[in-house]
Amino acid sequence: MLDLQGYGPSILEGAVLTLRAALAGLLLSILFGLLGALAKLSSSVPLRVLAGAYTTLIRGVPDLVLMLLVFFGGQMLVNDLTARMGWEHVDVGPFAAGVLTLGFIYGAYMAETFRGAILAVPAGQLEAARAFGMGPFLVLRRILLPQMLRHALPGVGNNWLVLLKATALLSVIGLDDMVRKAALAAGATRQPFTFYFAVALVFLALTTVSTLLLAAAERWARRGEARPA
Template sequence: MVTVALTLATLPVGLILGFVLSLARQSGDPLVRLSARIYATIFRGVPELLTLFVVYYGSQYLVTAVSTALFGVPLEVSPFFAGMVALGLVMASYASEVFLAAFRAIAAGQYEAGRALGLQKGKIMRLIILPQLIRLALPGLSNLWLSLMKDTALVSVITLNDLLRQTQVAVSSTRQPFFFYLVACLIYLGLSLLSSIAIGQTRRWASRGMVTR
């Protein structure tokens, strides 16, 4: 299913870029911090649909112009790729806030303990900080996953044959909008339910060995 494939393809883009942005927000360089803050403000402030249009049509224009100039043949941008990039950029802006809040919830003593043990920055991050960061960020990231899965419905406007577009085609052919839109709702609901179960399992896995008070 295109909807699931697009969600899975977009997730790592949003998470990796969001993590990098959260590190940039904590950088000692004011320019880096400002750049990351501006990025987050822009992509959280602009509607996802407009971002999708700008990325799709903008990249289409750029790729066509460059490929025509270099090879004499106009190339096209895949709607799937454009949707993945656009939704990934938007998700990253929200994921950066989740990661940033998780970083701030980790006591500074954790870093000091790592340095006291003679660990390098990379090992402190990998062995001490990241396990806690994942556990703290999971609730927020879980909500982002569910939102992302629903936002994939937007890609139907750039002709990607996702669940919503297939539903619209079925409605046009049969003139039964209530039935097919209801089926689409039930499919999205089923995907959300399966996601919630998987998220619950992931949270339990991430909380192994943690002492609750």
């Protein structure tokens, strides 16, 4: 149906890189999101202000602009640092800059998701756990995280789908991902539609599989809930 003229393996290679960048970005965004949510709910005013600024400012700017800022600005920052410390030159590279930006941007969205999920866990349970003598980390691990997962999953799933599609932008800062591979193949064969359509189909497959897995995960997370008879 689609004649890729021998460029199929190259596109597939790019797809693997796209998926790797997206997964790494997801992990980082969950980390940033948890920190952001805990800071937003903390009793310390400076932490709350900082987290509020983070989530508001990041969500007001397009991801492409932030990516360009981190890619070019981050390299400059690293250059300054290595020059000052007398270290060797370090190349940030599009993968590191891209993953960092994806994590940072979607961390802001995750923070909002997690904040809501944390608030959905009854405060009495946390108090009860504390009263049993559990430390803050044990409460987090045993009571808060397992229960907020259920409320957070739909939001995390949506953020993941947006993040996955945003990885296409990494080709703009020079990552050798699927979109760039398609551009190379398109230039060589003069059949741009064929290759960009193939890339679109791979993205469609990835989003479809994600949606199915997320639905299964949500069912699993809700297994303890009472179902209407």
